[in-house]
Amino acid sequence: MPSARRGLSFYLLAAFFGLFVLFLYGPTVTILVLSFQGPEGGLTFPMNGVSLHWFRNLFQQQAVGDFGGSFRRSLALGLVVMVLTVLFSLLAGFAFRRRFVGSNALFYLTVASLIVPSILVSLGIGLLFNILGLEPTWYGSAMGAHLTWTLPFGLLIVFAIFNRFNPAYEEAARDLGATPWQTVRHVVLPILLPSLIGVGMSGFTLSYDEFARTLMTAGSFNTLPLEIYGMTTNVTTPVLYALGSLTTVFSFTIIGVVLMTLAGLRRRRLGRTGGAA
Amino acid sequence: MTTGPGAGTTVELVKLTKAYGATVAVNAIDLRIAAGSYCCLLGPSGCGKTSTLRMIAGHEDVSTGDLLIGDRVVNDEPPAARGTAMMFQSYALFPHLDCVDNVAFSLKMKGVPVEERRRKAREMLDLVDMGKYAARLPAQLSGGQQQRVALARALITRPGVLLLDEPLSALDPFLRDRMREELKRLHRELGITFIHVTHSQTEAMALADLVVVMNQGRIEQAGPPRELFNRPHTAFVARFIGGHNVIRSADGLRAVRADRVQLGGGDLRTDGTVRALEYHGTSVHLSLDVAGADDFAVIVDEARFYDAPLAIGAPVQIGWNHADAHPLAS
Numbered sequence: 001m002p003s004a005r006r007g008l009s010f011y012l013l014a015a016f017f018g019l020f021v022l023f024l025y026g027p028t029v030t031i032l033v034l035s036f037q038g039p040e041g042g043l044t045f046p047m048n049g050v051s052l053h054w055f056r057n058l059f060q061q062q063a064v065g066d067f068g069g070s071f072r073r074s075l076a077l078g079l080v081v082m083v084l085t086v087l088f089s090l091l092a093g094f095a096f097r098r099r100f101v102g103s104n105a106l107f108y109l110t111v112a113s114l115i116v117p118s119i120l121v122s123l124g125i126g127l128l129f130n131i132l133g134l135e136p137t138w139y140g141s142a143m144g145a146h147l148t149w150t151l152p153f154g155l156l157i158v159f160a161i162f163n164r165f166n167p168a169y170e171e172a173a174r175d176l177g178a179t180p181w182q183t184v185r186h187v188v189l190p191i192l193l194p195s196l197i198g199v200g201m202s203g204f205t206l207s208y209d210e211f212a213r214t215l216m217t218a219g220s221f222n223t224l225p226l227e228i229y230g231m232t233t234n235v236t237t238p239v240l241y242a243l244g245s246l247t248t249v250f251s252f253t254i255i256g257v258v259l260m261t262l263a264g265l266r267r268r269r270l271g272r273t274g275g276a277a
Numbered sequence: 278m279t280t281g282p283g284a285g286t287t288v289e290l291v292k293l294t295k296a297y298g299a300t301v302a303v304n305a306i307d308l309r310i311a312a313g314s315y316c317c318l319l320g321p322s323g324c325g326k327t328s329t330l331r332m333i334a335g336h337e338d339v340s341t342g343d344l345l346i347g348d349r350v351v352n353d354e355p356p357a358a359r360g361t362a363m364m365f366q367s368y369a370l371f372p373h374l375d376c377v378d379n380v381a382f383s384l385k386m387k388g389v390p391v392e393e394r395r396r397k398a399r400e401m402l403d404l405v406d407m408g409k410y411a412a413r414l415p416a417q418l419s420g421g422q423q424q425r426v427a428l429a430r431a432l433i434t435r436p437g438v439l440l441l442d443e444p445l446s447a448l449d450p451f452l453r454d455r456m457r458e459e460l461k462r463l464h465r466e467l468g469i470t471f472i473h474v475t476h477s478q479t480e481a482m483a484l485a486d487l488v489v490v491m492n493q494g495r496i497e498q499a500g501p502p503r504e505l506f507n508r509p510h511t512a513f514v515a516r517f518i519g520g521h522n523v524i525r526s527a528d529g530l531r532a533v534r535a536d537r538v539q540l541g542g543g544d545l546r547t548d549g550t551v552r553a554l555e556y557h558g559t560s561v562h563l564s565l566d567v568a569g570a571d572d573f574a575v576i577v578d579e580a581r582f583y584d585a586p587l588a589i590g591a592p593v594q595i596g597w598n599h600a601d602a603h604p605l606a607s
Contacts, residue, residue, distance in 0.1 A: 166367065166369065168365045168366075168367060168369035169369050169371060171336050171356075171363075171365065171369070172363075172365055172369040172370075172371070172430075173371075173382070173386075174335075174336070174355070174356050174357070175334065175335075175336070175356045175357065175361075175362060175363045175431075176357065176362075176382050176383035176386060176430070176434065177357035177383050177386045177387060177434070178382075178383075178386045179386075182386055186382075186385070186386075187371055190371075190373040191371070191372060191373055
């Protein structure tokens with residue numbers, strides 16, 4: 001009833017939703033605004049002038065914190081975790097499509113890792129490395145810890161993807177003489193590609209901002225979330241906000257690039273018709 | 278396996294059975310489908326017709342019994358080695374490929390060079406009248422167009438047997454009639470064996486040389502459509518193909534065609550009351566309440582009906598000749 005008078009419930013729900021959005025984005029916007037604080041300004045309002053001073057400051061040598069190094073580590077770690085997550089969740093998804101002995105038990109064992117508190121997983125892996133006399137590193141133990149988080153998620157998403165996937169496509173391919181490998185290569189993977197990009201994205205973002213699972217496993221070099229946390233206790237200038245703004249922009253850029261890639265894929269598929277539709 | 282026009286293949290089922298655990302979907306059926314014939318597997322959902330088709334296609338394993346295509350037992354052959362091609366119910370066109378590449382898919386799998394396979398695919402698209410949509414993606418086509426592309430994709434493998442799983446059920450009624458004609462034309466031109474699964478008796482009557490009525494995993498009756506309509510073996514067949522009344526008499530069950538029932542005439546007579554009537558243009562369809570029959574249908578020529586029209590609730594005497602009462606197996 002678009003033309004009818006809106007009831008009280010509409011305004012109450014709209015107000016509730018407004019509050020929710022404010023709660024969701026308010027803090028981010030506050031940090032974004034404060035990162036343009038003037039050179040003499042502090043960590044809180046009021047703004048003491050407007051400048052890019054703290055962004056410049058970010059790229060200069062810091063007394064505490066290694067922003068560039070930790071960013072590069074987080075990026076590399078996120079990318080590796082992303083690739084491994086896509087690869088292994090997809091393979092596991094294929095395996096789980098056939099019922100095999102113990103598949104249920106294996107599934108619950110995998111997903112249980114989502115229920116165990118992150119900090120305990122982190123602590124456990126850290127301890128294990130310690131007992132085995134291995135050096136915990138961000139690219140070794142921390143990567144393992146991240147995978148305990150991203151793989152179950154990836155697997156759940158792949159389950160949902162295969163649920164919507166019509167097995168008639170595979171039968172049609174088989175009917176037309178495709179071998180199992182040709183079916184995967186020429187039919188299954190191209191159809192699933194957009195969804196797999198989604199799995200990769202979730203893997204990357206889960207790893208990129210993971211704090212608890214990295215805390216006890218990163219070894220002597222920090223990832224970005226650990227570094228930012230460390231800086232909050234040591235840094236007392238708005239350079240912290242500049243860092244926050246920059247990483248947020250980075251995250252949005254990644255999301256934008258992925259969405260554009262997906263749109264580009266779709267357009268390339270439709271493009272060959274020359275707009276005939 | 279490479280067959281040209283006029284080269285259909287026989288299909289023979291010998292005690293063919295499909296069991297899913299304790300459930301028997303297809304129960305030891307025997308059937309011989311002659312080369313180049315148009316066979317319809319007809320029945321209600323769950324009767325085993327689709328399982329039978331999928332076993333012939335090779336997308337379902339045979340539990341016991343034998344499946345012969347041509348003179349070879351093909352129980353364990355992969356689908357592509359059987360000389361069959363299947364058109365799926367939802368067409369299953371690959372959404373990421375345009376029409377040409379969809380149709381050329383089987384040639385690509387065989388390693389045919391890109392130019393040659395696209396040329397052949399375009400020829401096949403022309404055959405089904407889809408040449409001008411060659412560059413479109415499946416999502417940009419209507420249901421009827423998608424079906425033509427799916428046909429072309431199946432036919433490019435030069436099958437001896439074309440398998441069609443409810444090919445017309447996704448189309449609107451107008452398009453369904455057009456595609457029905459189209460299927461019949463293709464069958465005539467290609468000369469290959471068609472096996473078509475449907476739950477519509479109209480479709481089966483209109484298309485098939487051989488109608489196979491299935492029920493609960495068994496074949497109730499197989500024969501040419503005229504034979505089925507005029508001499509149904511069982512009450513199930515008589516009811517399923519429609520246009521028949523099943524009557525319990527002292528000698529057992531009898532089937533009488535609704536258009537052979539006479540108002541106020543015939544050797545055998547009984548009384549009824551008019552419950553409903555429908556005008557169908559060339560004829561009038563009456564539903565009567567008659568003792569000894571669940572639902573009694575009479576089809577009367579419209580001119581004759583309006584010579585002495587009846588109203589709802591009117592008592593009526595009906596009758597039929599001995600020759601029109603056809604005995605049924607119980």
